[in-house]
Amino acid sequence: MIKNFKKINYLKNGNQRQKLAFYEINKHQVLETLKQYSPILVGTIPIDIDIPNSDLDIICECKNHSQFTKYIRNEFGNKKDFKIYTTKKNGVDCTIAEFKTDNFIFEIFGQNIPTDKQNAYRHMIVEDLLLSKKGNDFKNKIKELKTSGIKTEPAFAKLLGLTGNPYVELLKFEHKLSK
Template sequence: MNFDNIEYLQHGNDRQRQAYSILTNNRVLSKLKQFDPILVGTIPINIDIENSDLDIICCFADKQEFQKSVKDNFSNERSFTIREQPSLDTLAIVANFFLDGFEIEIFGQRIPTRQQFAYRHLIVEHNLLNKHGEKFRQQIIELKRQGRKTEPAFALALGLTGDPYTELLKFETNDKSPNC
């Protein structure tokens, strides 16, 4: 599965097709093109629940340039906010807003998008869902409906102990792309 291009959403479930339309009609990814945007999270892998947002990760070299671009392109959207957020060992810029009934979160770091935790978790979770099948997918969705975040839901379903974000990365294969 190639998550680098959202074309796959056109052939997905209703929410995936809605997400495709919103992102395409509003040119969200094209406005972020210089920052190597990738849609991650639960919607691409069909484990979203009713209030799941559209998570877009980006890579920036210049924090101020990224913030300015995000503000210039999205600050007029409903409930727009942007903030700096320490994220493990590096700073992240996080913007949130609403477009056509979906919450959008744009998350930028100085880390290439395919090396960011959100992308790495997406790939691992996609592979685990393919390996364990529909019953497992439904179990993850139910755990999310009970209020668990995605990675803790996977960890619980798999019987993992320790930090779920770290434990899931132990399922990675070595197919990472370089640079953003």
């Protein structure tokens, strides 16, 4: 069953790091500030496969990158080590902002794609379903691979024996797992 990751209340009952993420996101009013951009926390912390240097990834839907950049700079530009830039990923414009708080690095990622259709969200849903099906041994092996420096999607691909682009191959599980 697919969990509701669109609200972060689930973090309150999670592990220590998830509880700290919940506190930090609320303390800095990150989701509240980004509300007009339909933000969703994605990545490894929500699905409990993070490692100590994992950041808080928040995806947003932004239709106008220059307005989004201006808004993000205005709202978060005073945060430690703030930076923002626009680039292309898979041929799609994206604006990425980073900053630090006491306990985390935040990465805000904006694309002109609804947040629940963005690959980061879709990957997290597939990964969460795989973790629930495969159990704790699988989860621990993912964390070990991540600790050794392998990124999340390639770690899943390695354990699942997938060949080709791990980001593409993982998405092929979407329809199989959501049934």
